[in-house]
Amino acid sequence: MIDKNSPIPLYHQIKQDIKEKIKSNKYAVNDPIPSESELISLYNVSRMTVRLAIDELEKEGYVKKIQGKGTFVKKKKLTQELNSISSWSETVKSQGIIADTKVLEAKEILANEEIAEQMKVPPGTPLYSIKRIKSVENEPIGISQVYLLAQIVPSIINDPGISDSIYAVMETKYNIELSTATEVVEAKAADEVESSLLNINVGSPVISVTRLTTDAFGRIIEYSRIISRADMYAYKVFLQGRRKAQQDSE
Numbered sequence: 423m424i425d426k427n428s429p430i431p432l433y434h435q436i437k438q439d440i441k442e443k444i445k446s447n448k449y450a451v452n453d454p455i456p457s458e459s460e461l462i463s464l465y466n467v468s469r470m471t472v473r474l475a476i477d478e479l480e481k482e483g484y485v486k487k488i489q490g491k492g493t494f495v496k497k498k499k500l501t502q503e504l505n506s507i508s509s510w511s512e513t514v515k516s517q518g519i520i521a522d523t524k525v526l527e528a529k530e531i532l533a534n535e536e537i538a539e540q541m542k543v544p545p546g547t548p549l550y551s552i553k554r555i556k557s558v559e560n561e562p563i564g565i566s567q568v569y570l571l572a573q574i575v576p577s578i579i580n581d582p583g584i585s586d587s588i589y590a591v592m593e594t595k596y597n598i599e600l601s602t603a604t605e606v607v608e609a610k611a612a613d614e615v616e617s618s619l620l621n622i623n624v625g626s627p628v629i630s631v632t633r634l635t636t637d638a639f640g641r642i643i644e645y646s647r648i649i650s651r652a653d654m655y656a657y658k659v660f661l662q663g664r665r666k667a668q669q670d671s672e
Contacts, residue, residue, distance in 0.1 A: 424465055432467050433474035439465075440475065444484055444495055454492040455485060483653035497558065497654070522560075523586060527553040528579035530572060537569055540634065541642045548572040550579050552588065555619055562620045564650040571643050574598065592643075599638040606632045607657060616649050627652040 424435040443449045456464060461472045476493055479485045487493045531551045538545040549569050556564040568588060570578065575596050578584060583591040592598040608630045617624045628649050635644035 424467075432465075433471045433478065436461070436465055436467065436472065436475035437478045440479060441482075441484060449495050451495050451497050454494050457492060481653075522557045523566075524555050524557070525552065525585050526555055527551065528584065530579070531569075533569075537645060540645045541569065541571070543571070543642075550575065552579060552584060554585070558654070561654075562651075563654045564648055565616060565619055566646065566648050568644060568646040571641070574637075574641070574643050588644075598643065601636050601638045601640075603633055603635045608632075609652070612649070620649070620651055622651060629655060629657070631657075 424432060424439065426432065428435065440449070440455060444455075449455050455461075458469060458472050458476075461467075461475075462469055465472070476485065476487070480487060480493075483496060485493050486496050529551055531549050533541065533543055533545055533547040533549050535545050537549065538547060541547075541549075548571075550572050552566075552568045552570070554566045554568075555562055556566060570588075570592075575592060575598070578588075578591060578596070581591050581595065583595075589600060593600065610628055610630050611625045612620065612622055612628045614624055616622075616628060617626060620626075620628070622628075629652050631646075631648045631650070633644070633646045633648070634642050635646075637643050
């Protein structure tokens with residue numbers, strides 16, 4: 423419950439209490455939480471305080487308001503750990519979640535200057551461009567745009583396995599060892615195309631991840647850009663120890 427004598431704002435206390443009830447499954451996924459009137463009575467606070475708490479819960483991805491129906495508990499965010507090279511489908515399966523990936527486009531292109539610079543190849547180098555939409559329970563969660571060196575994975579766009587895991591196809595069919603990957607994670611606002619594909623409002627927060635993957639020979643074989651809904655996806659990084667500050671030798 424809440425403590426009205428605490429310096430912590432009442433709306434924050436209510437938000438935390440509801441979060442704990444969601445985590446403990448007292449309020450289950452897809453079930454409605456108590457109505458505004460019920461929460462006002464339960465916590466003995468104003469309507470404005472309750473609305474602030476619900477708004478915060480919605481921003482953090484715990485609930486979703488449906489006009490005329492109420493406020494419902496959302497599925498928990500998918501979490502991808504950034505300490506190994508893994509695909510989206512592998513991440514989802516490891517969490518016991520049923521997901522779907524639809525290939526929107528798979529074609530051969532010639533590298534433009536931007537992509538060529540990223541992949542350290544001459545402009546005009548043949549590449550495969552694969553664009554996919556990723557969904558959980560028919561709800562779109564991410565857009566994946568992948569560029570691959572065509573000479574390394576000939577005809578991969580014709581393999582039905584790319585709708586599941588491109589990495590698995592590269593490893594099993596082409597015997598490619600994925601050695602290292604460098605990622606840049608940024609927060610941004612969804613543009614018109616992204617919002618349309620992800621079924622969110624223009625300007626909604628999304629997570630943009632750019633990845634460069636190398637093989638055992640040090641070649642950049644993949645350049646990808648993934649846009650994920652910030653309310654349904656999160657990244658987790660494992661850190662260990664601290665880098666010792668260099669001592670001034672002078």
